[in-house]
Amino acid sequence: MSTRTMYTPQNPLDQYPRPPFPPQQQDGPGDIHEMTPVPDHGEQSYLGSGRLAGRKAIVTGADSGIGRAVAIAYAREGADVALSYLPEEQRQAEEVAQLVEKAGQSALLFPGDLQDEATNGALVEAAVAAFGGVDILAIIAGTMPTVDSIDDFETKTLDHVLKANIYPLFWLTKAASPHLKPGASIVTCSSIQGFQPSPQLAEYAVSKAGIANWTRAMAQQLAERGIRVNGVAPGPVWTPLQPAFVPNEKIESFGSEAAYGRPGQPAELAPPFVLLASQEASYISGETIAVTGGTPVH
Numbered sequence: 001m002s003t004r005t006m007y008t009p010q011n012p013l014d015q016y017p018r019p020p021f022p023p024q025q026q027d028g029p030g031d032i033h034e035m036t037p038v039p040d041h042g043e044q045s046y047l048g049s050g051r052l053a054g055r056k057a058i059v060t061g062a063d064s065g066i067g068r069a070v071a072i073a074y075a076r077e078g079a080d081v082a083l084s085y086l087p088e089e090q091r092q093a094e095e096v097a098q099l100v101e102k103a104g105q106s107a108l109l110f111p112g113d114l115q116d117e118a119t120n121g122a123l124v125e126a127a128v129a130a131f132g133g134v135d136i137l138a139i140i141a142g143t144m145p146t147v148d149s150i151d152d153f154e155t156k157t158l159d160h161v162l163k164a165n166i167y168p169l170f171w172l173t174k175a176a177s178p179h180l181k182p183g184a185s186i187v188t189c190s191s192i193q194g195f196q197p198s199p200q201l202a203e204y205a206v207s208k209a210g211i212a213n214w215t216r217a218m219a220q221q222l223a224e225r226g227i228r229v230n231g232v233a234p235g236p237v238w239t240p241l242q243p244a245f246v247p248n249e250k251i252e253s254f255g256s257e258a259a260y261g262r263p264g265q266p267a268e269l270a271p272p273f274v275l276l277a278s279q280e281a282s283y284i285s286g287e288t289i290a291v292t293g294g295t296p297v298h
């Protein structure tokens with residue numbers, strides 16, 4: 001039996017599954033248990049070492065994909081974690097809450113649609129009430145409808161994408177602001193799409209470019225308060241977002257466009273989110289780190 005772990009030096013090209021993948025489609029927001037192969041969020045693999053001891057985090061999109069991997073990693077690094085997700089994702093979120101508690105930390109389950117400003121405020125207040133404060137905001141939730149042609153553009157699609165992907169940056173940060181002390185950290189989730197957009201993802205890509213831009217603006221605005229703001233720009237990652245929004249022909253070859261020729265797993269995104277949240281990143285602010293399997297972004 002192999003004793004290879006995510007910490008063992010090895011060839012990253014064959015560390016995780018490569019395409020082709022079996023055809024599969026889901027209705028959004030999607031379920032990790034309906035994916036083949038099931039993604040790795042670090043449930044078995046991520047080991048913490050106290051890098052976030054005593055911290056109190058809010059993670060959006062925490063039920064699945066990148067947010068799930070980040071919530072697991074934050075807890076194993078010693079943080080209490082408030083889990084934000086859509087109501088229909090309750091079962092997946094409860095699994096994450098159990099993993100957080102198994103790591104010896106407190107979990108808060110907070111279902112709700114972040115397109116509503118009041119939900120964002122209520123999430124922050126619930127986390128503060130449960131944990132006695134908040135000092136890490138990992139804003140990871142996102143949606144990605146595809147539109148083939150400008151002739152099919154609909155205002156409601158852009159409203160939806162911006163409300164889900166951009167507005168919560170402002171709403172959550174404003175609500176958390178009175179609670180954020182020097183040393184607090186905000187981590188956003190952009191995308192390679194924010195820098196190199198695909199033709200069918202214009203609404204999504206403009207939101208992801210906006211996230212990287214907001215990250216730079218807010219880092220400067222909050223610097224004098226000792227609050228850092230950074231982001232991660234993932235390349236293709238094996239999460240339910242993909243079978244929920246992209247057609248089967250792209251699922252079968254998913255990740256083949258990356259220099260590694262494979263998609264990332266959510267577990268491979270957690271370490272940069274941990275670094276950026278931790279005090280080890282004390283001199284990093286306003287940066288968006290590309291995690292793309294070798295494809296240049298900037």
Ligand code: NAD
Pocket residue numbers: 029030060061062063064065066067084085086089112113114115140141142143144164189190191192233234235236237238239240241242
């Ligand atoms: P995912 O579907 O597992 O996670 C997205 C989550 O966003 C959902 O679980 C849901 O809880 C949340 N969400 C969506 N709309 C919401 C709303 N209105 N209110 C509250 N929560 C909402 O997929 P993922 O790929 O892990 O996505 C996480 C982030 O990563 C997204 O911002 C996505 O744009 C970004 N990203 C993903 C990839 C990729 O290839 N998977 C690449 C680059 C960036």
Ligand code: MG
Pocket residue numbers: 029030061063064065089240
């Ligand atoms: Mg989900």
